Amino acid sequence: MPRFHGQSNHAPVDIVNQLQKQYVDYLSSLFHEGVLDDQFTQLQKLQDESNPDFTVEVATLFFVDSDKLINNMAAALERSPVDFKQVDADVHQLKGSSSSIGAMRVKNLCITFRSFCETQNYEGCLICLQQVKNECAVLKDKLQNLFRMEQQIVGAGGSVPLMD
Amino acid sequence: MASNGLVSPRRRSSDQFDGSDPSPCGSEEVHVLAVDDSLVDRKVIERLLKITSCKVTAVDSGLRALRYLGLDEEKTAGDFNGLKVDMIITDYCMPGMTGYELLKKIKESSALREIPVVIMSSENVLARIDRCMEEGAEDFIVKPVKLSDVKRLRDFMTRDVGDGTSSDGGGTTHKRKLRESFHESPPSSTVSCASSSAPAASTTRSRSPSPSPSPSVSSSKPVTATTDFDFMGFFSIRGKSNNGRHVEDSDQHLNCLKEETVA
Secondary structure (H helix, E strand, C coil): CCCCCCCCCCCCHHHHHHHHHHHHHHHHHHHHCCCECHHHHHHHHCCECCECCHHHHHHHHHHHHHHHHHHHHHHHHHCCCCCHHHHHHHHHHHHHHHHHHCEHHHHHHHHHHHHHHHCCCHHHHHHHHHHHHHHHHHHHHHHHHHHHHHHHHHHCCCCCCCCC | CCCCCCCCHHHCCCCCCCCCCCCCCCCCCEEEEEECCCHHHHHHHHHHHHHCCEEEEEECCHHHHHHHCCCCCCCCCCCCCCCCCCEEEEECCCCCCCHHHHHHHHHHCCCCCCCCEEEEECCCCHHHHHHHHHCCCCEEEECCECHHHHHHHHHHHHHHHHCCCCCCHHHHHHHHHHHHHHHHCCCCCECCECCCCCCCCCCCCCCCCCCCCCCCCCCCCCCCCCCCEEECCCEEECCCCCCCCCHHHHHCCCHHHHCCCCC
């Protein structure tokens, strides 16, 4: 179902179809691997001609936010004594925003992270911090791939398929 | 008063909103004040509300919400800052004033108590939900917020705004029905909106891709994660010092986290 009006320079139909299929396969794999959950689809549904970059914008805000929160957590964990409540508050925030964009793996890591904060487990917190950083980096990379593929489809005159 | 009450859209099959539905009440647009300290959540709730034909004002704290409503320490009753507010939707867990505290302040104010207040929370805690409903909240949404949640609120708002009667008997009916439907169905997720001051440097998709995007990946060093982030040249926020959060937030604990967290 067309969601965007593409350029007038249409590529051959099979190229558009191929790009669309690759896109669907890639996005499906992200769901399948648990990187993304249904909330991501919810956000994609909010995109239209008047807000064609909504998902990219939300994702960008997420990464700005998560970078800041991760920095805060790292700094808090370096202080002596460690303020676990502060770390927990930041993890809570990250859990919230990751949940809002459908970043399921990040969100689940935050849940684990919070339990280490509650038990004031310093090593556990350090491990979680590293995992959260890694997972955010992976997510950023995958979303860039995804958005690039969307751009290619639209550039070729096609429309981006919406997962149901 | 329309007695169709609130048939929860959670029982309906589709969440799709095609955007071409005419405004149900046909008169003025519903104006919603959204309160959330999270930049991501503000952007999302703002979009959700706009897509359901609401006017939105998004603020990042309870204090700012009260100021917007004309109710702060220096005054007792409202000078409305701008548009009349038809509904307030607020996050529960915020630094400084929680959503619950904001709810109480609104319900204690003779000028503002009739405004329906909806609470959003990532925590599905029964004690918290009950406390909010007892304090007069219209509804409680578990985050992440979905389009169906906002549509349901919109339906409620439209009936309330459209029928023009005062909120005594009819308002109670609405409140009861919202609460009934709430208790009967599993809570759905909530949505958060971006700040209305979020930068709007987005480009359209039809532009040709910029050469070699340079993603900034957080380094493994503890304190040097980058903040300049260029998402494929589409949309760039560089070096923003205060991303919609209060600067003092990083030192504030979230009061709501001290509560019981197990339902």
